[in-house]
Amino acid sequence: MPIFEVDNLHLHYLTRFGAKIPAVAGVTFSMEKGEVLGIAGESGCGKSTLVNGCMGLFIPPLWPTSGNVRVDGESIMGRSPKDVRKNILGRKVAMIPQGAFNSLNPTRKIKDQAADMIVSHESNVDKKALYERLRQRFDLIGMETEKVLGAYPIQLTAGTRQRCVIGISTLLDPKMVIADEPTSALDVTTQKAVIRMIFDLLDKQIFSTMIFITHELPLLRHVANRIAVMYAGEFVELGTTDQVIFDPRHPYTKALMGAMLSAEPGQRQRKPVAIEGAPPNLAYPISGCRFAERCPQVRPECRVNKQEIRIVADRQVRCDYAE
């Protein structure tokens, strides 16, 4: 049985003029235990909105339109934000945010903020046992426990801060972890340290299933088992890592791979090709394919027919003409 299922999820933002902006339109996927799903896409394609949807956390102006999210067979939709924070976040679904500095309170020590995580989710906690438990957990995940727990966020480096946030998010052994660009604010060396810690936690069975969101496809190659490529609120391609990275079929995935660059012999002559144009404005209804305006292989039919998911070479592709 899949541990995490998203079934035809539609989410929209309600503007103050009463307009509905469909930020996520029809996302369907399911994950087995022990799987890492990578989601890639440009800024503004709905990755972070999808994260909020996957947690069942709907804070206005974000509203669910239709669809369902199930963790371990139990639906987490249609709950109040208070209920979500108490019963779902941290235990069922934990989130690792992007900016560690914005997620930590600058006026409180790390140990107090970590303790808050436990106190707010469990009743009758013994204060002495609490700090002992924290110490054990931080030892287990390989942090410099004494130094880190007594420090204020500002005393730590960006990498340590991000690792603290990961430690705190996973304190209650969540079934499912969603990492929303956990490394994009860090430099390459720190990024490697943070990824190494995430792998360490996966090996130690602190959590086993993860959604990893980033716009760096090369990073996903090393982290994820499966990759979903998102464009304008839809998944355009979903397949195993090797399929998507080395043999992309959707024109958008191909274009994304063309925009990558790396330090390799011969790469200096190969120019990274930016995708022309901008993503469509979702405030207006789109009749045909959402990528049609920027697609290099566009046909007249593309602007009229709505593209549906179909299976091409063992993976899901949302393009009628992909081979």
Next chain:
Amino acid sequence: MPSETTIFSAKNLTCVFGHGKKSTKAIDDLTFSIADQEIVSLVGGSGCGKSVLAKIMLNLIKPTSGEFLYKGKPIIDQRFHWREVQPVFQDPFSCFNFFFTIRDQLKASFGIMKTKPSKKEMEERVDQALLAVNIVPSEIQGKYAFELSGGQMQRMLLARIFILRPAVLIADEPTSMVDACVRASILDYLMKLKKELSMTIVFITHDIGLAYYVSDRIFIMHRGKIVEQGTPDDVALKPKNEHTMKLLDDIPDIHKNWISR
């Protein structure tokens, strides 16, 4: 030897923050020179001193000791210096004022010039600069900084460079906040600047892959020192220093084994 063709030259440049026991040497005894119309990349991890060096080049920080010359002369007048040396920063949202429209702020950048062009010419030059970075002028008419996306804002900073046409551009991690697609287009515009305005560019990044793509020369920095320098092919393909190897090793590459699980 410092001459007309040398843009920046530094001799025993040192910059220290703090006093006594707690002092940190951000820039430690650097000696280098940057030639005219060259693209130089400064590469290093966080805290290696690359941004401090950029600020010294912009005359925003005074070095503690050592000699730093622009075109063979010490920097005296900030306004004069800024006519010739201009930056592009990492976070465009912190560079623009949220209370004025983007267009007004782009026009305000003419204020640094010795002789201001006429109003009509100003408008024309702003329009040209916007078109140069692929933005239709009517698209940002009457808009404020918070109404645009990160990629658009980063392009606004580059539009400012197209307006001012400085001799030197200091690009301090211009691509670290944007996604891969926008990154490729921003690199394109940097190349365009170099080609059209024959500019000297100092490109600061932590990603050696980017540096390899854009630059003529790469400086690898570590703890305030330049530990390796050379052409991109030498540095990226035949690294000699351990810090360079580590930087190369840390980039996730789709073909190489990066991290074992």
